[in-house]
Amino acid sequence: MKYNEHKSSIGNFDANMIALGVYLLPILASIFLGSFGLLSWLIPLIVFFIEKDSDFVRFHCAQAFLIQLVSGIISFVFSIIGVIGMGTSMMLGHGMTYMLTGGLIFGGFSLLSGVISIILLVFKIIAMVKANRYEAYEIPIIGRFAKGILNATH
Numbered sequence: 001m002k003y004n005e006h007k008s009s010i011g012n013f014d015a016n017m018i019a020l021g022v023y024l025l026p027i028l029a030s031i032f033l034g035s036f037g038l039l040s041w042l043i044p045l046i047v048f049f050i051e052k053d054s055d056f057v058r059f060h061c062a063q064a065f066l067i068q069l070v071s072g073i074i075s076f077v078f079s080i081i082g083v084i085g086m087g088t089s090m091m092l093g094h095g096m097t098y099m100l101t102g103g104l105i106f107g108g109f110s111l112l113s114g115v116i117s118i119i120l121l122v123f124k125i126i127a128m129v130k131a132n133r134y135e136a137y138e139i140p141i142i143g144r145f146a147k148g149i150l151n152a153t154h
Helices: 015-032 034-039 042-050 055-092 096-132 142-152
Strands: none
Touching: 015 034, 015 042, 015 055, 015 096, 042 055, 055 096, 055 142
């Protein structure tokens, strides 16, 4: 869906810049703020509640929040599974086979988490480009939930 150019209620900025920023700022926060980057999902959530006029901005906020949340949950779950797998195999024995199995489990889940993170990053980049063009690009699955959030808050 294409929107007309308009201003956000936040600081009289162009709405497309705010919409682009709710994807970009969490990425930058994750890169430059270390552990504090784990709170990057707060950025689109705060903007969602501050924005009063632009459904375009609010849609992108909801979507950016959800993709950050999904990314964080996947990373957390896969890390836990990998650590449990490695720890379990190490507890079962001290042989090379157990250590190798644990390393493969941990490495496999780490690799899978990394691949999913790259896929989600690609979706974020596409959403940023579309937001800059005043388009409400729906990230697969997540976009539907973002629309639901937007409709529920009206």
